Amino acid sequence: GDSVTQMEGPVTLSEEAFLTINCTYTATGYPSLFWYVQYPGEGLQLLLKATKADDKGSNKGFEATYRKETTSFHLEKGSVQVSDSAVYFCALTNNNAGNMLTFGGGTRLMVKP
């Protein structure tokens, strides 16, 4: 079946540091890829998405590029802020029945002032 693997956290950075959170996937066909963010005590919010190879999703300074050749969708941000502290989830859907998401294990990011 489909699966998503992302780097384990926590990732601890100082403010304005560069962020990379690695994500790789295994799926048949041509999945759509997503990054979700979960702030403390809240539900998940869609951060960005890419629906086909070489697409770049971007939002709030975060970016991720759909790399089919390496089956990866790494999340990057050039300069993190304390307010970016959250848990980040990589996910995919394979346009299967039910629109269901398969999530990675989540990566906690902690940004220190």
Next chain:
Amino acid sequence: DTAVSQTPKYLVTQMGNDKSIKCEQNLGHDTMYWYKQDSKKFLKIMFSYNNKELIINETVPNRFSPKSPDKAHLNLHINSLELGDSAVYFCASSQAPQGSYNEQFFGPGTRLTVL
């Protein structure tokens, strides 16, 4: 206005009890979902449901059952609760998928603790 709401926010109960978690969405969406997030933050789909079709993740025990009184509600009923059911349960909703992904909007979660 809260788009996807869940009640209760916290639920503490004894093993063997039966409990329900309620979910309501005011987005006019056709499809609703339940996800389970365990203590290690791992998220897994449990159900996908619209007025035409219920899709169940095969790993979900049949003690769990979704109940939908109308399109805006999808409640999660759990029979004979076990310690391993302790988790945070998230409800979500989206437009009905039509060949491509439709963004899912998540509720704030219900933390269930089984003693």
